[in-house]
Amino acid sequence: MIRNAAQYVASLRDNRSIYLDGKIVGDTTTHRAFRRTVASAAKFYDYQSDPANQDRMTFRTPDTGEIANRIWELPKSYEQLVQRRKALEEWISLNAGYIGRGPGHVASCISGMAMGLDVFKEYDPKRADAVMNYYQYARDNDLYLTYVIINPQADRSKAASEQENEFLTAGVVDQDSSGITVRGAKMLASAGILANEVFVTCIQPLRPGDERYAISFVIPLNAKGVKMLSRKSYEEHAPDVFDNPLASRFDENDAIIYFDDVKVPWDRVFVNQNIEMCQKQFHATPAHVYQNYQAQIRLSVKMRFLIGLARRIADTNGVTGFPQVREILGNLAAQGAMVDALLTAMEVKGSKHGEYFVPDRHTLYAAHVLTQQLY
Structure with a gap:
């Protein structure tokens, strides 16, 4: 299934708890x-739902035969x-890349986990089932996901378990036959106001003693006890388009999400209190x-x-022919071409992970370093 704009907007009217400037926000x-x-x-x-675009934007899922957005393609x-x-x-390109955590980002993460299901099976077959079942659920319902994978900033000389408040960072406070109960905060929830559900885990290294924080799960943003604390809105202070x-x-x-004793059922738990698996996922x-x-x-x-914008500014000001301006524009164009070349290289040098074809990680990480400097 794929959604249209009206269906997506309606899905955000779900009585979630979002706080801005100390006040609860109603309908985002x-x-x-x-x-x-x-x-x-x-x-x-x-x-994506425009019939003129569907062949390019969607694929047929191998297990159901229904169409889904290509962000979920393996x-x-x-x-x-x-x-x-x-x-x-x-x-x-619909927003020139300015919605940094659009629907495709965390979908790519969950899809990558599904491609590495063998790692989860080795850890715990039930957690592997949870990963694959959730991947299919999110794909088939065309969900928009955000994630919180960083611990709140505090005393950085101490581990998560050594902080003054043991539940400053979200961790397991209890578990039973139905699931785990989570208390504490995580960040950064980029695009949280736009998402339907949140993927919660820790990408930062954890130390022995931090096991209760070594978790991985997904939960709807309107679940009981989930509270989103939004940073100042730039949009609110930029009223004129x-x-x-x-x-x-x-x-x-961006936002901090606080989990006020949130109950997470087992079928949504991917990792439970395992430091090694938190990194391996x-x-x-x-x-x-x-x-x-x-x-x-x-x-x-x-x-x-941005390169096109620079050229348009130069044209508007009548300085495109100035040698120093031409040099700068040429350098920008070369840098943009290098990023495109790195993308092509990581695809050409890609390799199989089981039955799936994935980009070359060495080229990717080289691009990751260089492009941050370029930007």
């Missing part, structure tokens, strides 16, 4: 701090990987590569926009 789809960004995200869904060949990348580029064309429409927002599966491959695709789109 109409609130002045979020409404334009929600409308921008909704364009993803009208674009490529088995170089050709399928490139086809998926072209669809992502097209989708991301003409003067602030980006901040007024593409402020995906990212690095022993294609998850970390696949999610950052999506990030590099987005950055390439964003850089093309």
